[in-house]
Amino acid sequence: MASSKLTTKSLTHDPSHYAKTFSVYARLSAKYQVLATWTDTVFPSVIVDKLSPVSNAEEKLNILGIGSGTGGMDCNMITQLLKKFPSIANTVLEPAADHIEGYKKLLESKGFGSDVDFNWRQQTWDEYYKECKQVNQIKKFHFISAIHSLYYVEDLESTILDLINCLEEGGVLLMIAVSDDSGFWRLWKRFPMFADDLYRQINSGDIRRILDTHQIGYKAITQESRVDITCCYEDGNQDGVLLTDFLNHVVNLRECSSQSFVDEVLSYMRGEDCTVQNGDQLLFNNDWQAIIVTK
Ligand SMILES: C[S@@+](CC[C@H](N)C(=O)[O-])C[C@H]1O[C@@H](n2cnc3c(N)ncnc32)[C@H](O)[C@@H]1O
Structure with missing residues (x-):
């Protein structure tokens, strides 16, 4: 492996660069389209149908979004939950101010009105849970x-157990992560030096193993997805620069590493472990897995 002359930091250290790289990735992976189809076709039967009706007519469905x-x-x-539960209280944990702003902007076009209350918390999961424990x-x-x-959580195992602890009886936890045989996972495994104190390279297999160890039942559903990474190999293509950073989860890979190391990363990204060629397109394997725990 070529020397990285490593001065890279994970994207989590630079929220504004993170936001830029994420938006290129979202566009080139049709991320929201894939998620929207999943939410319309899979989510209703594996989650909404499993949720018990709230115990009295006055009570709202309490939901928590992490990141x-x-x-x-x-x-x-x-939108899907409102078809069964007329009133929802949604707590949103999101440390990036820009993302909260973007979420609020999106809501302007949604027309949820008073059917959904929002409790905005600009903090990480670990900050939130520590605060809850402090006040018991x-x-x-x-x-x-x-x-x-x-x-991005400090400890995956304790977080999963704490999340289950935060569920009502009959409640449902949905966790989504890159799948253990995705291109993402192979790329991260090949370049473990990109992980740091704010970002850990985990996959859906790590989540399943923790649940198995604690004998907690779950359902796992894999979703195929591809990102077109052709632009990463076009000289001067700015989308390609940002997408390379997002896939490797680093800030300014090309500026912070030796040319030989950048070449090695780019070559591995397009290799058969991670990518298939489809005509002129290079399609990176972006498969993810949803893991669902019902309490
Ligand atoms: C890859 S994005 C996913 C966003 C969204 N869930 C989606 O699928 O489109 C990860 C999000 O987690 C947030 N995040 C980072 N560290 C976090 C932490 N420790 N706790 C909760 N959220 C975190 C980031 O700001 C970012 O918005």
Whole structure:
């Protein structure tokens, strides 16, 4: 392996660069389209139908989003949940101010009105849970989602157990992460030096193993998805620069590493472990897995 002359930091250290790279990735992976289809076709039967009706007519369905980002997926889920539960109280944990702003902007076009209350909390999961424990008030939720955000928690195992502890009896936890045979996972495994104190390279297999160890039942559903990474190999293509950073989860890979190391990363990304060629397109394997626990 070539020397990285490593001065890279994970994207989590630079929220504004993170937001830029994420938006290129979302566009080139049709991320929200795939998630929207999943929410329309799979989510109703594996989650909404499993949620018991709330115990009295006055009670709202309490839901918690961990790392909700700009809310694209959360709003789709809320739309489905409203078909069964007329009134929802939604707590949103999101440390990035820009993402909360983006989520609020998106809501302007959703027309949820007074059917959904929002409790905005600009903080990480660890900050939130520590605060709850300090005041000895662990709020319970009927539905909790952590969609591509468990990479950022301090300890995956204790977080999963704590999330289950935060579920009401009959409640449902949805966790989504890159799948253990995705291109993402192979790329991260090949370059473990990109992980740091704010970001850990985990996959859906890690989540399943923790649940197995604790003999907690779950349902796992894999979703195929591809990202077109052709632009990463076009000289001067700015989308390609940002997408390379997002896939590797680093800030400015090309500026912070030796040319030989960048070449090695780019070559591995397009290799058969991670990518298939389709005509002129290079399609990176972006498969993810949803893991669902019902309490
Ligand atoms: C990959 S994005 C996913 C966003 C959204 N869930 C989606 O699927 O579109 C990860 C999100 O987690 C947030 N995040 C980062 N660290 C976090 C932490 N420790 N706790 C909760 N959320 C975190 C980021 O700000 C970002 O919005």
